[in-house]
Amino acid sequence: MTDCKLCSLEEYLKLIEHEEITYAQPHKPAIPGHVLMIPKQHVAIIEQIPDEEFGKMMVQANKVSMALFESLQAQGTNIIIQNGISAGQKDPHVCVHVIPRREEDGLNFLWVPKTLNEEEMSTIELRIKENLTVQLKPKEVEPPKPEKVTDDYLLKQLHRIP
Amino acid sequence: MADMSPEQVEELKEKLKNMSPEELREFQKKQCIFCHIVAGRAQAKKVYEDEHCIGILDINPANPGHVLLLPKEHYAIMPQIPDKEIMHLGITAKKLSHALLRALHADGTNIFIANGVVAGQKAQHFMIHIIPRKEHDEVGIDIPEKLLSKQQLQQVKQHILPSIAKSLGARLQEQPVAVEQVSPKEQSAVPAPRHEPREVVIEDTPRKAQPKAPKKEHPKKDQTKDEDVTLDDIADLLGGS
Structure with missing residues (x-):
């Protein structure tokens, strides 16, 4: 996609490309060492990525995280995906943020917890479970259709042989 | 507890x-x-x-x-x-x-x-x-943005790229010269040229005692700049943020 900054890597410094993912540093990182994992294929949200590929991305994110632990002597790492504009996504192209952390680094991703009553929690629990049941329901497998007997005269000849 | x-x-x-x-x-x-x-x-x-x-x-x-x-x-x-x-x-x-x-x-x-x-x-x-x-839910997992200079970005890249490549099992695309700099940041007796073919013998400069943290065992270093990037340089960058 020509307009996409993550496809063109405008405002990003490429580190390396490996197995259909580009690893880059943003020009404006949260902190030095902030790495982005950008699928080469232009996909807007994670739901568009096949399951197995997404699983592999998480494995690779862990590897990048370990590399940051080692190379920067980081004391921790955050792995963040912003899936959708409301979640903070700035460009319509999936990316995984891997951010090295240190004590008193000035970053804070913690949220203020909300309070829900028992009824609200139970309602939400039910709605999520129902949706997952639909999502994970095994697809109905159609029984194999019986093969049509072909009108092959050679077969007929075979049958005639006493 | x-x-x-x-x-x-x-x-x-x-x-x-x-x-x-x-x-x-x-x-x-x-x-x-x-x-x-x-x-x-x-x-x-x-x-x-x-x-x-x-x-x-x-x-x-x-x-x-x-x-x-x-x-x-x-x-x-x-x-x-x-x-x-x-x-x-x-x-x-x-x-x-x-x-x-x-x-x-x-x-x-x-x-x-x-x-x-x-x-x-x-x-x-x-x-x-x-x-x-949801829109305007004020959850607060916002990733801030701080502008770094190209030089700073390059410094960080030099430091993290070998580890990332190693961790991923990936090959570094650039295979620059790996003239092993045994001497520290200050001038050595024979300054290493920027780019040389790999066959060049590693310079035999005496190792000086250095208080800085020991380097990691990366045989290839992306030496796009003459200075050696150390953990202290990166720590300064991180401390300054």
């Missing part, structure tokens, strides 16, 4: 020191509330369960529907988890994200992992947070 006297704390520390890794792990599991939830000994609102992991609602959610996805096995941080399990957790997280979008009519989701206390990890059991988001 908060109710223990100083003597009890010391006794426990001593006990922990002498434990084998397996004993330590068993001890951690006994203390871990999430292991109790997995075992069914503690209550939680389970929205998902399979052979390897469970998804429960967070009782202190960032937003209604905030799900915690935990491996059933006790792991403290992600680097301890085998790749196969991470893959499964990733696929499950994606499914849960989809479920939240549909079930709760969310506008988006955050997938958030905290490795280590400084990163915001609150429990000793690894988990993936899947948080449904």
Whole structure:
């Protein structure tokens, strides 16, 4: 996609490309060492990525995280995906943020917890479970259709042989 | 743990020191509330369960529907988890994200992992947070932006790229000259040229005692600049942010 900054890597410094993912540093990182994992294929949200590929991305994110632990002597790492504009996504192209952390680094991703009553929690629990049941329901497998007997005269000849 | 006297704390520390890794792990599991939830000994609102992991609602959610996805096995941080399990957790997280979008009519989701206390990890059991988001919900997982100069970015790149390539099992595209600089930052007797063919003999300059942290064992260094980038330079960058 020509307009996409993550496809063109405008405002990003490429580190390396490996197995259909580009690893880059943003020009404006949260902190030095902030790495982005950008699928080469232009996909807007994670739901568009096949399951197995997404699983592999998480494995690779862990590897990048370990590399940051080692190379920067980081004391921790955050792995963040912003899936959708409301979640903070700035460009319509999936990316995984891997951010090295240190004590008193000035970053804070913690949220203020909300309070829900028992009824609200139970309602939400039910709605999520129902949706997952639909999502994970095994697809109905159609029984194999019986093969049509072909009108092959050679077969007929075979049958005639006493 | 908060109710223990100083003597009890010391006794426990001593006990922990002498434990084998397996004993330590068993001890951690006994203390871990999430292991109790997995075992069914503690209550939680389970929205998902399979052979390897469970998804429960967070009782202190960032937003209604905030799900915690935990491996059933006790792991403290992600680097301890085998790749196969991470893959499964990733696929499950994606499914849960989809479920939240549909079930709760969310506008988006955050997938958030905290490795280590400084990163915001609150429990000793690894988990993936899947948080449904709506417009103007003020959840606050915003990633700030700070402008770095090209030189600073290059410095960081030099430092992290070899580790990342090694960790991924990837080849570095640029195969620059690897003239091993044995001498520290200050001028050596024979300054190393910027680019040379690999066959050139490593310069035999005397090693001087240096107070700085020892370099990592990377045989190839991306020497696009003449200066050597050390951990102190990176630490300054990080300290300055």
